[in-house]
Amino acid sequence: MSASKKTAKRSLLVTSAALLSAALTTPVPAFAAPKPSPTPSATPSATPPANMSTVGGERLGKAGTQVNLSDGVPVIPKDISARSWIVSDAESGDVLASHNAHWRLPPASTLKMLFADTVLPKFPKTMEHKVTSAELADVGAGSSMVGIKEKETYTVHDLWLGVFLRSGNDAVHVLSHMNGGVAATVKEMNEHAEELQALDTNVVSPDGYDERGQVSSAYDLTLFARSGLQKKDFREYCSTVTAKFPGETKKNKQGKTVRGTFEIQNTNRLLAGDSDVSVYQGIAGVKNGNTTNAGATFTGVAERGGKVLLVTVMNPSEEEHNEVYKETARLLDWGFKAAGKVQPVGELVAPQGAAGSSPQPGSTDGDTDSGEAGGGASDGGAGKADGSASPVANASAEADGGGIGVALGITGGVLVLLAGGAFLINRRWPLPELVRRRR
Numbered sequence: 001m002s003a004s005k006k007t008a009k010r011s012l013l014v015t016s017a018a019l020l021s022a023a024l025t026t027p028v029p030a031f032a033a034p035k036p037s038p039t040p041s042a043t044p045s046a047t048p049p050a051n052m053s054t055v056g057g058e059r060l061g062k063a064g065t066q067v068n069l070s071d072g073v074p075v076i077p078k079d080i081s082a083r084s085w086i087v088s089d090a091e092s093g094d095v096l097a098s099h100n101a102h103w104r105l106p107p108a109s110t111l112k113m114l115f116a117d118t119v120l121p122k123f124p125k126t127m128e129h130k131v132t133s134a135e136l137a138d139v140g141a142g143s144s145m146v147g148i149k150e151k152e153t154y155t156v157h158d159l160w161l162g163v164f165l166r167s168g169n170d171a172v173h174v175l176s177h178m179n180g181g182v183a184a185t186v187k188e189m190n191e192h193a194e195e196l197q198a199l200d201t202n203v204v205s206p207d208g209y210d211e212r213g214q215v216s217s218a219y220d221l222t223l224f225a226r227s228g229l230q231k232k233d234f235r236e237y238c239s240t241v242t243a244k245f246p247g248e249t250k251k252n253k254q255g256k257t258v259r260g261t262f263e264i265q266n267t268n269r270l271l272a273g274d275s276d277v278s279v280y281q282g283i284a285g286v287k288n289g290n291t292t293n294a295g296a297t298f299t300g301v302a303e304r305g306g307k308v309l310l311v312t313v314m315n316p317s318e319e320e321h322n323e324v325y326k327e328t329a330r331l332l333d334w335g336f337k338a339a340g341k342v343q344p345v346g347e348l349v350a351p352q353g354a355a356g357s358s359p360q361p362g363s364t365d366g367d368t369d370s371g372e373a374g375g376g377a378s379d380g381g382a383g384k385a386d387g388s389a390s391p392v393a394n395a396s397a398e399a400d401g402g403g404i405g406v407a408l409g410i411t412g413g414v415l416v417l418l419a420g421g422a423f424l425i426n427r428r429w430p431l432p433e434l435v436r437r438r439r
Helices: 003-024 108-122 156-166 169-178 182-195 218-228 232-238 323-338
Strands: 082-089 094-099 128-130 153-155 240-251 257-265 283-291 295-304 307-316 389-391 415-418 421-424
Touching: 082 218, 082 323, 094 218, 094 323, 108 156, 108 169, 108 182, 108 218, 108 232, 108 283, 108 295, 128 156, 153 156, 156 169, 156 232, 156 240, 156 257, 169 182, 218 283, 218 295, 218 307, 232 240, 232 283, 283 323, 295 323, 307 323
Parallel strands: none
Antiparallel strands: 082 094, 082 307, 128 153, 240 257, 240 389, 283 295, 295 307, 415 421
16 A cells, blocks of 8 residues: 555545544543654664644644643652653543653564454363464564473464463464464454554554554554453453463473473563562453564553552663653552642554444443453353463442452443454443452
């Protein structure tokens, strides 16, 4: 497709979304298609471009911090060094504050949120697959790996645990080959990004590995997280702390063929904790990333006091250990204090072509069948089939989240059928019950 035709198509998509938003909600800043920009280089500039996309509102296209400070609104933490960040209400779509929200930067493994949102519904989690050498041949050097071995058989459930917990590029490539190949998966991811109106994103590799021209933005990564969280399996995988992963088949001392397991832990430090980072109160996912070119990136979702917030942080310049999680925690803290007091500076747009605004009769948690892998997940928790996975557990009924866990127990929703599946959609976009509080 020529550049002019692609620009025209994107303009049409954004215009359609603006008309939809005007029809369903109180008017917000008008959306506008991003101005064409050169193909991103392998190394982004040190300063944001003068012209950025204004999808979601005019102010989101401006450089620097955007926030409406007034009486009663806390100031943004001063010790935020990230090139780009955004704080938004996951349900209403309001952007509470942002900083270079549409700056197109390398996303690292946070791009796996788009991969999962695109591919996860394709295969039932109980499906088994024997890995071939060809499926692992194109994994980039130095990639994060979960430890998949050729000629071994894994369930789709195993592979997704590898994607979400260990950010395994080997698991991504196996699933991509199952999905018709890496090139076909990249094509689908780019199409799905356009469907979500994530117009800053260009996918080159499905795992987020550094590639020339592979970019996204804090705004787009937040759209991917918000869409993915509508899917039951996505929520459960991204909130799983530890799980057992199949090892290599070997013969024991008695000559009997056996296959053991080994434990994997989620690399999201706000979920699993670390020596200098505590588990964040109310955290429920979503995905982290880190490459040489992208630096550290992270999108997190958390709930407190009935508010569900999404924060994306890209490439902190401060080089302190776990800095991306520390800055995310500060922005989440600010967001929970500011929610209900600060006027939004923009919004998270709906997927293109979305329509309808009435809650579905009989809906209790806003979930949809298409949100489960292959429509067949029914065990209520990642890993429950064999008891090997340990998601964040036990619902909190306390107003502030009551400790480590989170209960995104919001009712109602709008079911909209799109080319890529079913979406629950804004302006009010409820997140169904996610997990129960961990004891």
